[in-house]
Amino acid sequence: MTTAELQRDADGHLANRADWNEQVARDIAIEEGLEALTDRHWLVINFMRKEFDARGDAPSIRKLTKESGVDTKELYALFPKGPAKKAAKIAGLPKPKGCI
Amino acid sequence: MATPIEKVSIIVAGGSLEGMYPGLILANGARMEGIEADLFFTFFGLDAIIEKRMDKLKVATVGNPAMHMPTLLGALPGMSAFATGMMKKEMEKIDIPPVREFLEMIHDAGAGIYACKASVDMFHLTKKDFCPMVDDIISVGQFYERAAGGQIIFT
Numbered sequence: 001m002t003t004a005e006l007q008r009d010a011d012g013h014l015a016n017r018a019d020w021n022e023q024v025a026r027d028i029a030i031e032e033g034l035e036a037l038t039d040r041h042w043l044v045i046n047f048m049r050k051e052f053d054a055r056g057d058a059p060s061i062r063k064l065t066k067e068s069g070v071d072t073k074e075l076y077a078l079f080p081k082g083p084a085k086k087a088a089k090i091a092g093l094p095k096p097k098g099c100i
Numbered sequence: 101m102a103t104p105i106e107k108v109s110i111i112v113a114g115g116s117l118e119g120m121y122p123g124l125i126l127a128n129g130a131r132m133e134g135i136e137a138d139l140f141f142t143f144f145g146l147d148a149i150i151e152k153r154m155d156k157l158k159v160a161t162v163g164n165p166a167m168h169m170p171t172l173l174g175a176l177p178g179m180s181a182f183a184t185g186m187m188k189k190e191m192e193k194i195d196i197p198p199v200r201e202f203l204e205m206i207h208d209a210g211a212g213i214y215a216c217k218a219s220v221d222m223f224h225l226t227k228k229d230f231c232p233m234v235d236d237i238i239s240v241g242q243f244y245e246r247a248a249g250g251q252i253i254f255t
Contacts, residue, residue, distance in 0.1 A: 060195045061132060062205065072208035081134030099129060100195050 003027035011095045013088065020092030028090045034079070037090070041078055044070055048091045058088045058096035107136040107250025109243070114255070115144025116160040117184060117199075121191075123255040124148075124202045131209035136250065139206065140243050142216035146223065149215060151231045154199050159183045200231065207233040212246070214238045 003024055007015040014020055014028075025045060029037050037045070047068040051059040061084050065072050079086040084096050108130050112123035123139060130137035147153045161167055161174035161183050173179065188198070197205060207213055215230060217239045227237060238246070 062195050072205050076209055084132050
C-alpha cells in the first residue's frame with residue numbers, strides 16, 4: 001500500500017497507528033515538505049511516540065524541548081511551520097490537543 | 101475553507117499576571133501553528149518584559165470580580181501573593197511556563213518581542229531595563245509597519 005492510500009483522519013494524520021512504520025514516516029515527511037529525516041528528527045519523532053504511548057497525547061513543546069534534548073530553536077528549524085503538529089503527523093499520531 | 105491566518109501582532113497592555121498570559125499563549129500558539137507572530141507590550145504590560153519585575157507579577161485580587169473574593173478580603177496583605185501562588189501552581193500542572201521562560205520559548209520560536217516607545221518614555225525606561233528577549237523599542241508607526249498584512253489582537 002502506498003502512503004496516499006493509507007486511511008487519514010480529518011486533520012490528515014494517520015487514522016490507524018498500526019499503519020505507521022519508518023518508511024511511512026519518511027513519506028509523510030516528504031508530503032510535509034521536509035527533504036530528509038536526520039537523527040535529530042528521529043529523536044523528536046521517537047520521543048513523541050513514547051510520550052503518546054505513556055500519556056495518550058503528544059507532549060507540549062515545553063515538555064518536548066525540556067526532555068528530548070532538542071531545544072526550541074532547533075525544533076522550529078527541524079520542523080518549520082508548526083513543529084508540534086508536523087512532528088506528530090510524521091510520527092503517525094493524531095494532532096496534539098494541548099495549547100502550549 | 102476560510103483563508104488561514106498567516107500573521108498576528110498581539111498587543112499586551114495589562115500589568116497583572118492574568119492580563120499577560122492570554123497574549124503569551126496566543127503568541128506561542130501562533131508559532132506552534134506556523135503563524136508569524138509579534139508581541140507588543142504597552143503601558144503596564146511592560147512589566148512582563150522589565151528584567152526586575154517580570155518574575156514578580158501578581159494576580160489582581162481587588163477590582164477583579166471574577167476572583168469571587170470580597171474587596172476587603174482581597175485587600176488584605178499577602179492575599180495577592182497567595183492567589184498568585186495558587187494560580188502559578190495550577191498553570192504548572194498544565195505545563196504553562198512562568199513568564200520569563202514563556203518569553204524565552206516564544207522568542208526562540210521566532211516571534212518578535214517589542215516595547216512601546218510612548219510607554220517606555222512615559223515610565224522613563226531604557227533598553228537596559230528590559231530582559232534580553234526584547235528585540236527593540238518601537239513607535240506605534242513602526243508597530244503598524246510590522247503588523248502590515250496580518251491580524252492585530254489587543255489583549
